[in-house]
Amino acid sequence: MLTESPPAPPQEQDGAADHAPRRALLRAASVYGASNVLERLIPILLLPILTYYLTPADVGMLALFTAATNLIGLFVGLNVSYAVRRRYFDAAREQFPRYVGNCLLIIGGGLVLALLVVTIGDGALARVAGLPGRWLAAAAVLAAAQELLMVPLTIFQVERQPARYARVQVGRSAGVAALTALFVIWFKLGWQGAAAAQLVTTGTFVLFVGLPGLKRWVEFQYDPADIAHALRFGGGLIPHTLGTLAMRTADRFVISYYLGAYENGLYSVGYQVGFAVAVAADAFNRAWSPWLYAGLAEHNAATDRRIVRMTYAYFAGIAAFTVILSLVAPPVMHRVLSADFQGAGRYVWWIALGFAFNGMYTVLSGFIFYAERTLVISWITGVSSIVNIALNVVLVPRYGAIGSAQATAFAFLLRFVLTWAAGHRLRPMPWRLLPSR
Numbered sequence: 481m482l483t484e485s486p487p488a489p490p491q492e493q494d495g496a497a498d499h500a501p502r503r504a505l506l507r508a509a510s511v512y513g514a515s516n517v518l519e520r521l522i523p524i525l526l527l528p529i530l531t532y533y534l535t536p537a538d539v540g541m542l543a544l545f546t547a548a549t550n551l552i553g554l555f556v557g558l559n560v561s562y563a564v565r566r567r568y569f570d571a572a573r574e575q576f577p578r579y580v581g582n583c584l585l586i587i588g589g590g591l592v593l594a595l596l597v598v599t600i601g602d603g604a605l606a607r608v609a610g611l612p613g614r615w616l617a618a619a620a621v622l623a624a625a626q627e628l629l630m631v632p633l634t635i636f637q638v639e640r641q642p643a644r645y646a647r648v649q650v651g652r653s654a655g656v657a658a659l660t661a662l663f664v665i666w667f668k669l670g671w672q673g674a675a676a677a678q679l680v681t682t683g684t685f686v687l688f689v690g691l692p693g694l695k696r697w698v699e700f701q702y703d704p705a706d707i708a709h710a711l712r713f714g715g716g717l718i719p720h721t722l723g724t725l726a727m728r729t730a731d732r733f734v735i736s737y738y739l740g741a742y743e744n745g746l747y748s749v750g751y752q753v754g755f756a757v758a759v760a761a762d763a764f765n766r767a768w769s770p771w772l773y774a775g776l777a778e779h780n781a782a783t784d785r786r787i788v789r790m791t792y793a794y795f796a797g798i799a800a801f802t803v804i805l806s807l808v809a810p811p812v813m814h815r816v817l818s819a820d821f822q823g824a825g826r827y828v829w830w831i832a833l834g835f836a837f838n839g840m841y842t843v844l845s846g847f848i849f850y851a852e853r854t855l856v857i858s859w860i861t862g863v864s865s866i867v868n869i870a871l872n873v874v875l876v877p878r879y880g881a882i883g884s885a886q887a888t889a890f891a892f893l894l895r896f897v898l899t900w901a902a903g904h905r906l907r908p909m910p911w912r913l914l915p916s917r
Contacts, residue, residue, distance in 0.1 A: 512763040515646030519653040519759070524752065526657050530674075531818040533664050536745030538671040540736060543748040544611055545675045547729035549619040549626070554721050556590035556620065557627030559714030561634045566713060566852070568638045569773060577699035582706040583631060584698065586714075591624035615672070618679055625682040632693040637766055645766070648689055655681035716854035723861030727868045727891050731884040734872040739881060747881045749817070749824035753809050754831030757802050761839025764794060765846075772846045776907065784909055795840055802836040830885035837892035844896070847903035856902050864895035 534542075560583040567579050598620055602613040611619070629648070636645040656677050663673030736744045768790075775783045809832075810825030817824065848857045868891030875883025904911060 511642035512766040515649050518650045522653045522657045528816040531821045537741040540741035540744030542671040542674050543732050547732050549623050552620050553623035556594050556623045559717040560710050561630040563710040563713040565634050578701050579706045581698045581700040583710050587627050594620040622679045625686045628686050629690045632690045652685050719858035719862045723865035726865035730869050734876050735881050738876050746824045750827030751831050754828045757832045757835040765842045776850050798836050798839045802832045806832050827885050830889045834889035834892040837896045841896040841899050844899045844903050847907045851906045860898045864891045
């Protein structure tokens with residue numbers, strides 16, 4: 481049931497009072513964690529098989545298609561799922577469905593504009609992206625489908641329904657994996673088959689899971705104020721999201737330009753394994769965000785200390801996971817991947833380290849999002865992405881793809897440090913408090 485404000489952690493003394501909200505947070509994080517692990521584990525388990533049916537060049541093309549989808553999705557969806565998450569805590573029950581309906585209208589309009597741009601600029605865009613024009617159009621449709629699916633998933637998250645969220649995420653991942661195996665292994669469609677599997681599965685989930693799940697949350701009543709708020713909130717995040725995409729995808733385009741699709745394929749496989757750190761961080765953040773917003777709204781010293789202790793504990797956990805993954809993954813990859821992909825393991829450490837810094841940044845960015853100062857975080861991400869692109873251009877020709885992984889790790893570190901400083905300025909917290917039980 482939607483309420484005016486989320487349930488807040490009890491305002492008691494430190495110590496025993498920590499346990500109830502901590503247990504609730506950890507329970508939700510464990511569900512998100514399990515779903516994220518399963519969601520990412522399914523394609524990883526499929527990876528050794530696919531490396532026998534896809535060449536490194538095929539994997540490199542698939543990585544370009546994924547990067548193009550993510551980039552187009554930024555302008556199709558305009559971050560409306562972030563606006564939905566924030567509006568949930570402010571809007572009255574009767575106003576929120578109208579707001580969600582207007583956000584869906586934004587996504588629909590964004591898809592129409594994206595298809596027009598792709599159609600008009602077919603040849604030029606295809607040369608820049610390195611993809612055929614028809615696959616750029618497919619990327620636009622997939623991007624819109626992903627943005628549409630994110631709206632009900634966001635509502636499940638803020639409604640604190642992690643199990644429902646998990647069923648959709650894991651089901652979609654399993655569907656993509658099954659269709660990928662069918663299209664690539666049985667029909668031998670190459671990277672195009674893997675891309676088509678993403679499009680078909682995501683579209684199916686939007687039609688039969690996402691939209692039905694939104695029934696009671698959507699009212700299609702055009703409201704210029706809702707549109708303006710969503711565009712203002714999401715639009716303020718465009719530089720931030722664009723910068724994040726640059727840090728996560730610029731390396732693929734730079735590597736492809738200087739080293740070719742083959743090396744891009746090796747890098748992409750190592751990247752997928754190192755991305756496990758981001759999966760763990762994302763699981764925690766999905767449970768963390770509603771809990772953090774509720775705690776910050778109290779403006780209570782004891783709650784602030786509790787938030788700081790949880791943050792420090794998370795930093796320690798994500799660092800430990802990064803070290804373990806970096807030690808274990810390369811020898812395992814050497815055993816299970818085909819001979820063509822044996823060089824992929826050398827990228828895992830730097831990619832995992834970068835995503836560890838990114839995970840730390842993510843929990844700290846919540847303080848800035850809560851203050852609705854999205855332009856601040858956009859500036860931080862913009863600066864970090866420029867540094868990342870510059871370092872990629874300098875390091876890749878000299879050191880190869882490993883230079884790209886190092887550039888990305890440094891950029892994520894820079895964003896983490898800048899976000900911590902800005903977050904403390906906007907919402908001071910007792911960061912000098914040493915963690916205690």
